[in-house]
Every structure is written in structure tokens, then in C-alpha cells.
Amino acid sequence: MSKPIIKSWWKHGVMYQIYPRSFKDSNNDGIGDLEGIIQSLDYLQDVGVDGIWLSPIYRSPMYDFGYDVSDYCSIDPIFGTIANFKKLLKEAEKRNIAIIMDMVLNHTSHLHPWFVESRSSVDNPKRDWYIWHPGKNGKVPNNWMAAFGGRAWTWDELTRHYYLHLFTEQQPDLNWHNPEVKKAMVDVLRYWLDMGVKGFRFDVINYIVKDINVRSNPYRLRLTYPRRHDLQVHIYDRNQPEIHDILKELRQLLDSYGDTMSVGETYPNEGEKEPAMAASYQGNNDELHLSFDFSTIYARFNAREFECILKNWYHAIGDSGWPCHVLSNHDQSRAITRLANNDVRKAKLLAVMLLTQKGTPFIYYGEEIGMVDGKIKRSQIQDPLGKKYWPFHKGRDKARTPMQWDVTPNAGFSNGKPWLPVNSDYVTTNVLQQQRNKQSILHLYKDCIAIRRLHPALYAGDIEFVSAPDDVLLYKRVFKNEHLMIALNFSKAKKDVTIGVKGEVLLSSCGNSSMHSSHSSIHGGTLTLDAYEAVIIKVQ
Numbered sequence: 117m118s119k120p121i122i123k124s125w126w127k128h129g130v131m132y133q134i135y136p137r138s139f140k141d142s143n144n145d146g147i148g149d150l151e152g153i154i155q156s157l158d159y160l161q162d163v164g165v166d167g168i169w170l171s172p173i174y175r176s177p178m179y180d181f182g183y184d185v186s187d188y189c190s191i192d193p194i195f196g197t198i199a200n201f202k203k204l205l206k207e208a209e210k211r212n213i214a215i216i217m218d219m220v221l222n223h224t225s226h227l228h229p230w231f232v233e234s235r236s237s238v239d240n241p242k243r244d245w246y247i248w249h250p251g252k253n254g255k256v257p258n259n260w261m262a263a264f265g266g267r268a269w270t271w272d273e274l275t276r277h278y279y280l281h282l283f284t285e286q287q288p289d290l291n292w293h294n295p296e297v298k299k300a301m302v303d304v305l306r307y308w309l310d311m312g313v314k315g316f317r318f319d320v321i322n323y324i325v326k327d328i329n330v331r332s333n334p335y336r337l338r339l340t341y342p343r344r345h346d347l348q349v350h351i352y353d354r355n356q357p358e359i360h361d362i363l364k365e366l367r368q369l370l371d372s373y374g375d376t377m378s379v380g381e382t383y384p385n386e387g388e389k390e391p392a393m394a395a396s397y398q399g400n401n402d403e404l405h406l407s408f409d410f411s412t413i414y415a416r417f418n419a420r421e422f423e424c425i426l427k428n429w430y431h432a433i434g435d436s437g438w439p440c441h442v443l444s445n446h447d448q449s450r451a452i453t454r455l456a457n458n459d460v461r462k463a464k465l466l467a468v469m470l471l472t473q474k475g476t477p478f479i480y481y482g483e484e485i486g487m488v489d490g491k492i493k494r495s496q497i498q499d500p501l502g503k504k505y506w507p508f509h510k511g512r513d514k515a516r517t518p519m520q521w522d523v524t525p526n527a528g529f530s531n532g533k534p535w536l537p538v539n540s541d542y543v544t545t546n547v548l549q550q551q552r553n554k555q556s557i558l559h560l561y562k563d564c565i566a567i568r569r570l571h572p573a574l575y576a577g578d579i580e581f582v583s584a585p586d587d588v589l590l591y592k593r594v595f596k597n598e599h600l601m602i603a604l605n606f607s608k609a610k611k612d613v614t615i616g617v618k619g620e621v622l623l624s625s626c627g628n629s630s631m632h633s634s635h636s637s638i639h640g641g642t643l644t645l646d647a648y649e650a651v652i653i654k655v656q
């Protein structure tokens with residue numbers, strides 16, 4: 117295979133997020149593990165994945181399923197050992213797959229030795245590693261609310277101070293105004309980089325520094341489930357200017373390890389589209405390598421709306437940064453359910469859109485086989501957010517159900533009782549069956565990734581949106597003499613699109629051959645698209 121014409125793997129590659137608890141269980145305790153991931157690497161290579169982002173696998177009491185770390189330099193026994201992890205790195209490397217770790221810099225577990233020390237006395241050397249406050253007039257220091265319910269401050273009787281936690285009370289926030297915290301975290305990053313990881317996904321990176329004067333946030337009106345956290349504009353507990361300097365240092369560290377990368381979870385005010393905020397964390401190509409714009413979370417399945425979101429994202433990124441694209445992750449309803457009413461034709465269109473944009477695409481495990489949101493009964497809820505806010509918010513478990521591998525019990529995920537129920541559609545929606553069916557969404561992903569790899573216009577070219585009928589999104593991807601056109605029909609009706617050029621259809625999401633090739637036809641520069649059809653055309 118020819119080498120990609122841009123060097124950095126994270127720019128031309130395709131990323132795949134694994135939620136390790138839910139991917140593949142090798143020891144039948146009902147929870148996915150590292151050995152399970154190792155066993156699945158051939159599959160991921162076959163899909164065409166270049167990098168895997170692992171949600172946290174560090175030692176953790178699991179109040180927030182690993183996003184509450186009690187030891188950053190060990191693997192939780194549920195997932196395996198350091199030896200398993202080293203094997204994963206080696207086996208992945210053999211297949212040209214890079215591993216990136218999820219790194220939680222904003223907070224630790226309350227059981228982390230740093231916090232245990234910090235809370236032990238007001239003059240403990242680690243006291244200032246976390247954010248402590250005596251309170252104001254016998255009350256909490258300010259109005260900040262925790263994302264998982266209640267106040268962001270918890271009173272600690274031992275030293276009679278409040279500590280800050282923007283998530284659960286078992287996740288105390290670190291004090292990044294203290295240089296010792298940064299130093300300790302740099303050591304953690306080095307530990308994993310030295311072992312061979314190729315980068316990090318930084319959890320809520322735009323939250324890590326808080327206003328030094330802990331000023332209260334202004335309020336705003338908004339319809340929401342009963343979460344007071346959403347009724348504030350988060351100007352003092354997020355996006356503080358000091359974060360940029362910290363990221364510059366982390367970027368230098370990563371760059372000193374060669375072709376490594378970082379992608380930041382840059383989270384907007386709930387319900388808002390904030391591409392400029394997300395882009396700002398790439399700095400002048402000297403902070404994060406990539407940052408997520410979550411505008412797609414708040415989108416509808418609509419051609420004009422996606423055109424607007426994408427254009428705003430590219431505009432915000434400008435020339436110095438590099439875009440990335442994501443439709444689903446472990447915190448959101450899956451895109452096929454949220455945007456596409458579980459309609460596979462629409463999910464195929466979304467896949468083509470995701471994989472033909474300029475920038476790095478992120479696939480969430482199971483998205484490639486069209487896994488839909490799970491149905492979780494109240495008694496089955498695991499997520500702290502769901503436990504707190506059911507029935508207004510039923511939690512994030514629906515997007516974390518076990519990977520559907522085959523038709524054997526528990527969809528081949530585990531021979532034990534899975535930690536979350538397997539979706540009942542696994543008998544029809546699973547990897548094995550889709551591997552055998554050339555019309556499956558899995559084959560569409562594979563074909564689209566293969567085409568992407570072959571065509572520099574797709575992984576390195578510019579993008580230009582072209583005017584098109586309502587319900588159709590049309591854009592060009594151009595690199596030197598290579599010229600591709602992508603047409604997406606968001607409507608349930610057939611659509612004629614004048615594209616004014618001659619071309620060969622490289623892929624159609626409604627195609628009926630092994631390469632999902634032409635079902636659409638181009639007559640005299642006019643393309644007829646079926647309902648929800650997506651095509652990639654090589655312009656002659």
C-alpha cells in the first residue's frame with residue numbers, strides 16, 4: 117500500500133473509541149478487558165482503524181466508571197495488568213494501530229493518595245493540590261453546581277472546609293494553579309509515553325483551571341431536566357485563560373516524543389454550539405493537536421443544518437489547526453438513534469459524511485455496525501447521572517451496552533452476566549453477520565475507509581461546499597489534480613442533483629456490489645439520488 121502523503125498518522129488516520137468495559141470480555145466476569153481488546157485487533161485492522169482511544173483503564177473505585185482515577189500509573193484489575201497493556205501496545209503496533217489513553221486531568225478519585233493526604237489536615241503538603249474553601253458566611257463559597265447533581269462543593273467535617281468537585285463528590289477537582297500538580301501530571305504522561313502510547317484524549321480539558329477568586333457564574337434561562345448546573349453560563353468554572361499556557365507545555369512534551377497527538381474534550385455550555393471555543397484550544401498549532409466540536413450533538417438530521425455546523429467548524433479552525441469530527445461517544449445517545457431514528461439508511465449517510473470530511477474522523481465502538489441506544493430499565497442503571505436524574509435523564513448507559521459480535525448468548529461479548537444488558541437486536545445487528553453481508557453498514561464503513569485511504573483528496577484535500585437542492589448536502593474534496601464530489605440526500609424522496617461534471621461513482625450507500633458501487637447514475641452531469649443515498653464521485 118502506498119504511503120499517505122501527509123506524515124502525521126493522526127491527521128490522515130481513522131480513530132476508533134473503545135469503551136473497554138463494553139467491548140470484549142475475555143475472562144467471563146461480565147466486564148470487557150484488555151485481553152478482549154487484543155483478541156479484537158484483527159477485526160479493527162480489517163475495519164481500517166489507525167488509532168484506538170481507550171476510555172480510562174486506570175485503577176479506579178469506578179464511581180464514574182474509570183473517570184475517577186485512584187492511580188494513574190496502574191491498570192485496574194478489572195481490565196488486566198500492565199503486562200496485558202504492554203501486549204496490547206505490541207499487538208496493536210504490529211497492525212499499525214496506535215493506542216491513545218484517556219487522561220483525566222481535571223479531577224482524581226477521592227481515594228487517590230493525593231486527595232487522601234490533602235484532606236488529612238490543612239497544613240498537609242498536598243492540601244493545595246485540590247480546591248479547598250472555608251465557605252462564605254457559613255455557606256458554600258459560590259453558586260457552582262456539579263454536572264452530576266447538587267452543589268459543586270462538599271463539606272469535609274475533618275478540616276471544616278469545602279472541597280470542589282465539578283462531577284460527583286467522589287471526583288475532587290485538582291488545583292491547576294499549583295505548579296506541583298502540573299509537574300505530577302507531566303510525570304504521569306511521560307510514564308505512558310515512555311511505554312509507547314501515541315497520545316491522549318484529555319477529559320474535560322477546558323474545565324481544568326477555575327477562577328482563582330471563585331466568583332459565582334451568571335444565570336441563564338433554559339429548558340432542561342431538573343439540573344441547576346444547566347441554568348448557568350460557565351464563565352468562572354470553565355475556559356480560564358491559564359489553560360492555554362498549560363496546553364502549550366503539554367504540547368511541547370508530546371512533540372518531544374515524535375508523532376504523538378492529543379485530542380481534547382472541549383465541552384460547551386449545555387445546548388450551545390461553540391466551535392470557536394473548541395478551536396481556541398488548538399492555539400496557534402501549539403496547544404492541542406485536535407479538539408472536539410460537539411455541535412453535532414445538538415444537530416438534527418438536516419442537510420442545511422449540517423452544512424452550517426461544518427462550515428462554522430472549518431471557519432473556527434482556520435488554516436493553522438486541524439479539524440476532527442465525531443457523531444457519537446460514551447456520554448451521548450448514539451447518532452443512529454439521536455439523529456437517524458434507528459434507520460440504517462440514514463446511519464450510512466452519516467458514516468459517509470463523517471469519513472469524507474476534512475480532518476480526522478472518530479468512530480465510536482459499535483457505530484460501524486449500526487448499534488442503537490440500549491433500553492435500560494431503572495433497576496439496571498449504572499451511570500451516576502442516570503441514578504440521580506431518572507426519569508428526566510435516564511443516564512448514559514444506553515450508549516455503553518456490550519459490543520454485538522455474533523448471535524451466541526450475550527452477543528459473543530461475554531459468557532458471564534454482562535454489566536449492562538445486551539441490546540435485543542443483536543441477533544440481526546452483529547459483526548459476524550455483517551461481515552457476511554456486503555450490503556451491511558459494516559461493509560460501508562470498511563469500503564469508505566478504504567476509499568479514503570486511497571484518495572489524498574479525502575484525507576488531505578481541501579473542502580468546498582457547493583449549492584444544492586434542499587435536503588442535499590454537496591461538497592468537493594480537492595487535492596492537486598484529484599477531485600472528488602460527495603452528495604448526501606437527507607430526504608426520503610429521490611433527488612436530482614445537477615453537478616455539471618462527468619464522473620465515476622466510487623461508492624454509493626445504496627450500492628449493490630461488493631464495493632457499494634454505483635446505484636446512482638450520472639447523466640449529463642445530473643445525479644439521481646435515492647432516499648437517504650450518499651455517494652462519492654471521482655470527477656473526470
Ligand code: NOJ
Binds near residue numbers: 283319381
Ligand atoms: C467527561 C467524560 O467523557 C465523562 O464520561 C465523565 O463522566 C466526565 N468527563 C467526568 O470525568
